Amino acid sequence: HVDHHKxxxxxxxxGNIYFGNDGGVYWKSGTASPKDRxxxxxxxxxxxxxxxxxxxxxxxxxxxxxxxxxxxxGPTSPxxxxxxxxxxxxxxxxxxxxxxxxxxSSQNGNWxxxxxxxxxxxxxxxxxGRWVCASDIDKETKIxxxxxxxxxxxxxxxxxxxxxxxxxxxxxxxxxxxxxxIFVDDNVSNRVYLGTYNGIVLRLDGANEGDVVASENxxxxxxxxxxxxxxxxxxxxxxxxxxxxxxxxxYETTNGGDNxxxxxxxxxxxxxxxxxxxxxxxxxxxxxxxxxVWATELLDGSNTTWYPSQSDKGIPLTRVDxxxxxxxxxxVLAATYGRGLFTxxxxxxxxxxxxxxxxxxxxxxxxxxxxxxxNASSWAWDLGDGTTxxxxxxxxxxxxxxxxxxxxxxxxxxxxxxDVKILPDRGLPYIPGTGNYGGDFxxxxxxxxxxxxxxxxxxxxxxxxxxxxxxxxxxxxxVLGIDEPYYQNGTHSMLYLPNFNMEDDGIYEFSFWSKxxxxxxxxxxxxxxxTDRGQSWEQLGSDDDENWxxxxxxNLEGAGWxxxxxxxxxxxxxxxxFKLNISSLAGNKDVAFRFVFKASNSGNFxxxxxxxxxxxxxxxxxxxxxxxxxxxxxxxxxxxxxxxTQPEYFCQRFEVERSYNGFDFEEIETIYAEGGTSSEMHSYxxxxxxxxxxxxxxxxxxxxxxxxxxxxxxxxxxxxxxxxLEGTEVSLVFPNPIEDQIFLTFTDILDGEASYELFAANGxxxxxxxxxxxxxxxxxxxxxxxxxxxxxxxxETATGNEQSFKxxxx
Numbered sequence: 001h002v003d004h005h006k007x008x009x010x011x012x013x014x015g016n017i018y019f020g021n022d023g024g025v026y027w028k029s030g031t032a033s034p035k036d037r038x039x040x041x042x043x044x045x046x047x048x049x050x051x052x053x054x055x056x057x058x059x060x061x062x063x064x065x066x067x068x069x070x071x072x073x074g075p076t077s078p079x080x081x082x083x084x085x086x087x088x089x090x091x092x093x094x095x096x097x098x099x100x101x102x103x104x105s106s107q108n109g110n111w112x113x114x115x116x117x118x119x120x121x122x123x124x125x126x127x128x129g130r131w132v133c134a135s136d137i138d139k140e141t142k143i144x145x146x147x148x149x150x151x152x153x154x155x156x157x158x159x160x161x162x163x164x165x166x167x168x169x170x171x172x173x174x175x176x177x178x179x180x181x182i183f184v185d186d187n188v189s190n191r192v193y194l195g196t197y198n199g200i201v202l203r204l205d206g207a208n209e210g211d212v213v214a215s216e217n218x219x220x221x222x223x224x225x226x227x228x229x230x231x232x233x234x235x236x237x238x239x240x241x242x243x244x245x246x247x248x249x250x251y252e253t254t255n256g257g258d259n260x261x262x263x264x265x266x267x268x269x270x271x272x273x274x275x276x277x278x279x280x281x282x283x284x285x286x287x288x289x290x291x292x293v294w295a296t297e298l299l300d301g302s303n304t305t306w307y308p309s310q311s312d313k314g315i316p317l318t319r320v321d322x323x324x325x326x327x328x329x330x331x332v333l334a335a336t337y338g339r340g341l342f343t344x345x346x347x348x349x350x351x352x353x354x355x356x357x358x359x360x361x362x363x364x365x366x367x368x369x370x371x372x373x374x375n376a377s378s379w380a381w382d383l384g385d386g387t388t389x390x391x392x393x394x395x396x397x398x399x400x401x402x403x404x405x406x407x408x409x410x411x412x413x414x415x416x417x418x419d420v421k422i423l424p425d426r427g428l429p430y431i432p433g434t435g436n437y438g439g440d441f442x443x444x445x446x447x448x449x450x451x452x453x454x455x456x457x458x459x460x461x462x463x464x465x466x467x468x469x470x471x472x473x474x475x476x477x478x479v480l481g482i483d484e485p486y487y488q489n490g491t492h493s494m495l496y497l498p499n500f501n502m503e504d505d506g507i508y509e510f511s512f513w514s515k516x517x518x519x520x521x522x523x524x525x526x527x528x529x530x531t532d533r534g535q536s537w538e539q540l541g542s543d544d545d546e547n548w549x550x551x552x553x554x555n556l557e558g559a560g561w562x563x564x565x566x567x568x569x570x571x572x573x574x575x576x577x578f579k580l581n582i583s584s585l586a587g588n589k590d591v592a593f594r595f596v597f598k599a600s601n602s603g604n605f606x607x608x609x610x611x612x613x614x615x616x617x618x619x620x621x622x623x624x625x626x627x628x629x630x631x632x633x634x635x636x637x638x639x640x641x642x643x644x645t646q647p648e649y650f651c652q653r654f655e656v657e658r659s660y661n662g663f664d665f666e667e668i669e670t671i672y673a674e675g676g677t678s679s680e681m682h683s684y685x686x687x688x689x690x691x692x693x694x695x696x697x698x699x700x701x702x703x704x705x706x707x708x709x710x711x712x713x714x715x716x717x718x719x720x721x722x723x724x725l726e727g728t729e730v731s732l733v734f735p736n737p738i739e740d741q742i743f744l745t746f747t748d749i750l751d752g753e754a755s756y757e758l759f760a761a762n763g764x765x766x767x768x769x770x771x772x773x774x775x776x777x778x779x780x781x782x783x784x785x786x787x788x789x790x791x792x793x794x795x796e797t798a799t800g801n802e803q804s805f806k807x808x809x810x
Contacts, residue, residue: 063089109133195225218257265304364533455491467517467606516608524567560598639690752798
C-alpha cells in the first residue's frame with residue numbers, strides 16, 4: 001500500500017511484521033508475501049458507489065479514499081475489490097439500461113471509461129474538476145454530465161468519446177458557485193438538475209445538445225446543495241439536501257420547484273450528504289448523514305420524524321456519502337466514509353434463496369445460510385437426512401457419505417432447492433491397484449464432487465472440443481464446460497477429492513495429468529488443501545516449485561485470481577503430468593484436496609481437462625540416502641564432483657570437503673538440497689580446482705527439521721582424485737618423528753588389504769598388521785612400550801607394491 005502509518009515488529013515471534021496503512025492491517029512472516037488481515041475489520045472510506053442495473057446481480061463499483069476505484073462482483077456476494085483505476089477513488093457510475101457503459105474517477109475529475117460492461121477500463125476524460133467531481137449518466141443518451149473548472153459543465157458522450165464544454169445560460173459555474181451535485185431525471189428526456197455550492201438548484205432541459213443550454217433556477221437555499229432526487233414517475237416531486245451545519249438540511253417540492261417545504265423535522269444539526277425517495281413509497285425518504293442513514297415513514301413538513309439506523313442492526317452510525325437505488329429490484333446501496341459499502345433489501349419483493357456448502361466431508365459442519373433470501377419472515381429447512389430447522393442460518397454435519405436433497409421455504413410459500421454431497425475418508429497411497437482408487441474417474445463416483453459458484457462447471461466425461469478433448473486413461477476425465485465451445489466469463493468451479501489420512505510420517509507426492517487452453521494470466525486453476533475437513537482451504541505449493549504452477553499474479557489487474565496467487569494458466573495442448581511433494585503435510589489425520597478454477601470477465605478460451613490424480617506414499621526407510629559420489633577431471637585444471645540421492649528426508653544441504661592428505665578436511669562449498677523430503681532421485685554437481693596431483697573429497701550430508709527436533713548427519717566415503725599417478729602406493733607417512741599413531745595416505749582406494757611391518761634398527765620385527773580395504777588411508781597404533789630410536793616401516797599393497805620408510809621415535 002502507498003500510505004503506511006505504522007510498522008510493528010513482533011517481539012515474541014521472530015520474522016513477524018504487522019503493517020498499518022490506509023488499506024487496514026497486513027501481516028508478513030519471514031520471506032512470504034504480506035497477507036490481508038482485515039476480515040471483519042471494515043474501515044474503507046468510500047465517496048460513492050454504483051450498482052449494476054440487473055436485478056439480483058452482485059456487481060458494484062465504488063471510489064475509495066487512498067484505496068483506488070474498485071470493481072466488486074460475485075454470484076452470491078461481492079468479491080474482494082479489483083482495482084480499475086488508481087489514486088483516490090471518487091464518484092462512479094454504471095449505465096442503468098444494461099450496464100454496458102461504466103465510468104470511474106480519481107481526484108479532481110480524472111475519469112476512466114469501460115464500454116464493455118466493466119471488462120476493461122481505459123483513460124477517458126480529464127475534467128479539471130473538484131476533489132470530488134460531481135457527475136451523473138443519462139441512460140437514454142449515454143451522456144455523462146460532469147462538473148469542471150474549465151467552464152460551466154462537461155458533456156461526455158460515452159458511445160463516441162466526444163467531450164463538449166457547455167455554457168449554462170445566465171450562470172457562471174466555474175467559480176465559487178460551481179456545481180456540487182448533478183442529477184439526471186429519468187422522467188423527462190435530457191433533463192438535468194445541477195446543485196451548486198452556494199445553494200442554487202438549476203434545471204436544464206435539452207441538455208444533450210448545443211454549446212449553450214438554457215437553465216431555470218428552481219430553488220435557492222442556504223448552504224451547499226449535496227443532492228437532488230426526483231420521484232420516479234413524477235417529475236414534479238423533488239427532494240433536495242444540503243451539507244452544512246447551522247442550516248435546514250432537507251427540502252421537498254411537489255410542484256416542480258414553485259414552492260419548497262422544509263422537511264428536516266428532527267434531523268440534528270449536521271450535514272446531510274445525500275437523499276433519495278423510497279423506491280416503493282414516495283411519501284417516504286432516506287438520508288445519508290454524518291451519523292448513518294436516517295429514514296422517515298412520512299414526509300410531513302416540519303412534523304417529519306426521522307429515525308437513525310438501529311444500533312444492533314444495519315448500517316453503523318458513521319458518515320455516509322451517497323445512496324443509490326436499483327430500479328429493477330429496489331435494492332439500495334450506501335457508500336460510507338469509513339465502514340465500507342452496505343446494501344439493503346428492505347424495499348424488495350420476497351425471494352427464496354440460500355447459500356449452502358454443496359460439498360462436505362463426514363462429520364464436518366456445513367453452512368446453511370438463509371440470509372441470502374430476500375425479505376423473509378420465516379424459514380423452514382429440510383436438510384435431507386431427517387433434520388429440519390426454522391432458524392435463518394445454521395450449521396449441520398452428516399454422518400454418512402452420499403447426496404442429500406436440501407430445501408428452504410420462506411414465508412410459508414416460496415421454496416429454493418439444492419443438494420449436498422458428502423465425500424468419504426480414504427487411506428494412502430491413492431494410486432492404481434490400491435483398494436477403491438477413484439483418481440482415474442472411471443468408478444467410485446462417491447469419492448469426488450463438483451461445486452460451481454458461477455459460470456461453466458466441471459463435468460465427468462470426454463469432451464470433443466479441441467483444447468480440452470480426450471483423456472489420459474480410460475474413458476473419463478473431469479472437463480470444464482465439457483460441451484461448451486468456450487467456458488463462460490466469470491466462471492468459478494471446484495472439483496473436490498476425498499479426505500485423506502496423512503497421520504504417518506512419510507514422503508508423499510501429489511500428481512495429476514492435465515491439458516488446458518486458458519486466458520494466460522487472467523484465468524487459471526490451482527490445487528488447494530484443507531487440514532480441517534473443508535472448513536478452510538490454502539493454496540497447495542507455489543510457482544517456485546518445480547513442475548508445478550506456471551504463473552504468479554504479481555500485478556495483473558482484472559484477473560480471476562487476486563494478486564499474489566499462483567496457478568496454472570496459458571496453453572497446454574497435450575496432457576502433461578504435474579507433481580508436487582506434499583510431505584510437509586505429514587502428521588495430519590485429515591487432508592482434503594480440491595481443484596479450483598477462476599476466470600476473469602473477458603476472453604473466449606476452451607477450458608481444461610484433469611485426469612489420473614494420484615497421491616503416492618514412500619514405503620521405504622525414512623532417511624536421506626546417498627546413492628553415489630564421484631568426480632572426474634573435466635578440464636586440465638578442473639574437477640567436477642557429482643552425486644545422487646534417493647530418497648531425501650528433511651535433507652537440507654551438502655557440505656563439500658577437501659583434503660590433501662586424506663585425513664585433514666576443510667569445507668570448500670555448501671550445496672543446498674533440491675528435494676528436501678522426496679522419494680525422487682536427485683542429482684547434484686559442482687566444479688572445483690583440480691591442479692594438484694592428488695586430492696581427496698567427501699560429502700557431509702545434513703538432514704534436519706527443527707520443528708520435529710530431527711537431526712541426521714553422515715559422511716560419504718572419501719573419493720580420490722589423482723592425475724599422472726599409476727597403481728596404488730603410499731603417498732604420505734606422518735608424523736615423523738612418530739607418536740602414538742602412524743598415518744598413511746595412499747594414492748587410491750585400497751582394493752584389498754595392505755600389510756605392514758615395523759622393524760627396529762637392528763632388524764628386529766616389533767610390529768605387524770594389516771590395513772583394511774576400501775579406504776585411501778590407514779592408521780597404525782604405536783605401542784606405548786616402543787623405545788626411542790630409528791625404525792623402518794615396510795608397507796605392501798594387495799597388488800604387491802612394496803615400500804619402506806625410515807621413521808624416528810623420540
